[in-house]
Amino acid sequence: MKTLFTTSLFLLFGIMSFGQQIKGSELLDKAIKYHDPQHKWETFxxxxxxxxxxxxxxxxxxxxxxxxxxxxxxxxxxxxxxxxxxxxxxxxxxxxxxxxxxxxxxxxxxxxxxxxxxxxxxxxxxxxxGLPMKLKDEGTIINDVVEQKSFKGKAYLVIQVTYDVSVGKDVWHFYFNPKTYAMEVYQFYKTDDKGSIKKDSGEYILLTDEEIVNGIKMPKTRAWFYNKDDAYLGTDILN
Incomplete structure (x- = not known):
């Protein structure tokens, strides 16, 4: 038990240390390299x-x-x-x-x-x-700070994404596997007139399994839930 506990701490602090060193734009590049290694999305x-x-x-x-x-x-x-x-x-x-x-x-x-x-x-x-490649679109603002978060019992590296007012007002969070950089969760919140997040708004989406479409690793299953009460909304299955 002591060895397991020590190993878990080692992995946790390793992820935290890495998250403090990498910038949001760099994490996004690594995620895109995982999902679209041959740069197929631009000509999809x-x-x-x-x-x-x-x-x-x-x-x-x-x-x-x-x-x-x-x-x-x-x-x-x-x-x-x-x-x-x-x-x-x-x-x-x-x-x-x-x-x-x-x-x-x-x-x-x-x-x-x-x-x-x-x-x-x-x-x-x-x-x-087209995610995460679409986060390179004009009007997308990637926060340079990478957070370490636990979501549903798993550790992630997380970036916050906002948009120019001409594009959208929602605030998004993208959760990436700290080992592979695969996108595994994303979450969005609505904002009020002052730009502050409405904590009881929005949804989170759990991504499981993958399908390769034209050389791109796309999530096979997307399960949608409300942020406020975890109520289940539905599932999209790529087939």
Whole structure:
């Protein structure tokens, strides 16, 4: 027991010492090297499928295509008998419901179909599945201070990320494995009018397992929870 305790202290202080030496931007570079060792994200052109599981609801199965060089995004989602499609090519947008593109305003509203929502999905999926590489985007502010935190019983190196006001107001924390630099958790909080974090807001996302898509190590499973009470929201499964 004494040997185990001593070893644990040694590992803990080793992580703390390293965290005090490395800067946030340097930790991010190491994480990107782990997830995208061949720098594939900048020219990403690929398709993947995601199953979304939510409590007391049927699954939503999505096919997602992202072509960064061509500025093309496509999402086809099926839930029960309803199939919706969003196709964004640069500034052009097409919405489809059960194979039909000739939709009345009433039908568009009833199924929440719009170009605004298409752009929202484009940004959402490109951001989440482009992490941590997307943290290099313009307007992203990486805090130079690397923290050592324990989350759900595991030790992590953590960076705080904020954004220019033109990009967003949320405050994000990204948790990296101190040995491999794999991204394993991220968490965000809302802020008030003064820019202070609302402690009872936001969510945290636990990442488990990996899938390699076009040479990039992407998290296979993302489980979403509220920060305020750990309530489970749902899980996205890459398949």
């Amino acid at each position: 052109n690929g398709t993947f499928h995601v199953t979304m599981e939510t409590p007391n609801s049927s699954n939503r199965n999505s096919k997602i295509s992202i072509n960064l060089p061509e500025e093309h995004f496509y999402l086809k989602a099926k839930k029960d008998t309803v199939v919706t499609e969003y196709d964004v090519k640069k500034e052009a947008c097409t919405n489809t419901l059960n194979g039909n593109t000739d939709l009345s305003n009433q039908v568009l509203k009833a199924h929440n179909l719009s170009c605004e929502r298409a752009y929202l999905y484009k940004n959402y999926y490109t951001y989440l599945y």
